Amino acid sequence: MKIGIVDLDTSHPNAWVPILREMGHEVTAVFDGGTVHDAGAAGAFAEKHGIPVVCDRLADMPELVDVAIVHSVNWDLHAERARPFAEAGKAILIDKPMAGNARDIRQLLAWARGGVRIAGGSALRFCEEAEAWRRSRDTGDQVVTALAGCSVDDFNYGIHAYGLLLAIMGPGIESVRSAGAHIQHQVELVWRDGRRAFLSIGETAGYLPFYATIVSEREVRHIQVDADRLYRSFLAAALPDLAGESTTLSPFPPLGELLEAELAALAARRSLLEGGRAVALEEAAVSSEPGYDGAAFAAQYRMKARGLTR
Template identity: 65%
Template sequence: MQPLRIGIVDLDTSHPGNWVPIIKELGHQVIAVFDGGTVHESGYASQFAKKHNINVICESLEEMAPIVDAVMIHSVDWDLHVERARPFVEAGKAVLIDKPMAGNIRDIRQLLEWERSGVRITGGSSLSVCEEAADWHRQQDPGDPIVTVLAGCSVDDFNYGIHAFYFLQAIMGPGIESVRSAGVHLQHQIELLWKDGRKGFLSVGATQGYLPFYATVVTEHTVKHLQADSSRLYRAFLEASLPYLAGEAGPAAAISQLLEAELAAVAARKSLSLGGQEVALKQLSDEDPGYEGAAFAAQYRMKAKGL
């Protein structure tokens, strides 16, 4: 296996620091970093690079693109993701975009267009490939179909809540057709309808205490409760993603499948604004507001600074 030369773009969250050691353990190199200053002050990239033995601190994305094979984008402002990815897409490099990949339909359409044009691109939530969902599928009797699944987590509706959408899809599979908000009682309750008629349910949003990533799977013969082990998520995600970024394997899931999670979240928000009207994913348009990355990033920065 030829080691990938990986660049890290934006150091906003805890993910870059947690991922770099795993990337190295899996035989690849992190050779460059760039930070746009959304969360951290000037000079943070130098501190990060020194801590993780990364040699190159880039002042621009254009400086990074020629020297890497792949890039990982960690901007907490998801509205920056497409433009952060563009120089690497144009340079023919592989791209991984951390969750949420996009918060509006315009950006989702661009990511899908890149996929159709042959760009090697992936990302999203580590819950898409978590070991708990994979283990459930390995043990499940194909003749015992799913009746329904309830999944959820806490913290917020989208930046963290998107994990629950991915977890539900990892269990139920692709094919989400429409979404209906069931309203808010402490958390936002959401009904998702699959093309084959199955329904799944989510409960996401802030709670007084932290709730883990969970799912209760009901089949015709069994009830199984799954709770994701957070300590195993990053490795599972990187083990699934790095061979694809290196061109040595296909994707664990096509980005068009993964983006169903973001589409479903946008549809849930629209449905809530419409008083619980069912919203089909294919009917979403660029005019639908989605989730504002810049507004979330401003709050995230204040919280990081203890303000």
């Protein structure tokens, strides 16, 4: 496929371009909106990676590509950045978190219902360690519960813990309840079939790896994810689906299942603000609340990228 890169805010574009090429895809165009970098960043990136076209306007890119990869660190820009591609019927891969409010989630789902191929979210949803656990387990050995977590923050990094938990437990989250915070935020998630699992996310004194402990009827298994292998696993899972090549033998989750991670995070935020009441995902999906503030996060990210502090 011909791929366009939208926004260069994070380390992901530099890391992903070589993987995309190794997989046989062309990276044909790049655009940067200036959220983190100054003018000229797209040109320098294109020269470094041998990308033939730098788009000064995002509207010029859809005709040049088959799929756009949206890397904006401000997740509140994701739907806006995706719009010209959705309207042109092009496939879209949206880096994590895909959206920080229910309004944008509803827009992404509406485009998908209209036939636009959209994928994205946390690479942890497709990590090799969770896949190896699924292959190795006895299908009759039912999961009792699981605990997953990571550090740094509740949403931009915390979404990875939601993704890892969904990789283990599968989709079907019914409700989410904040159990409060002690150093980190602890969250209980309940599935429609009655299963429960837990998250511990947020800032800690040191960096914590992505991890999960799975309790089944017959064993306890601990997973610690190798972050160096995440990108390739994610792209290998998502790109065939965006190309229309996903099969019944290796089905890719529909967008609604992928977005359970973001909806669960929104429900956890609301539960924490409202004293720990259980919040149904259906309630979170129709909410008009502002959700997680992508612009504020992006402003902090820009300052850190420049070695500045407030």
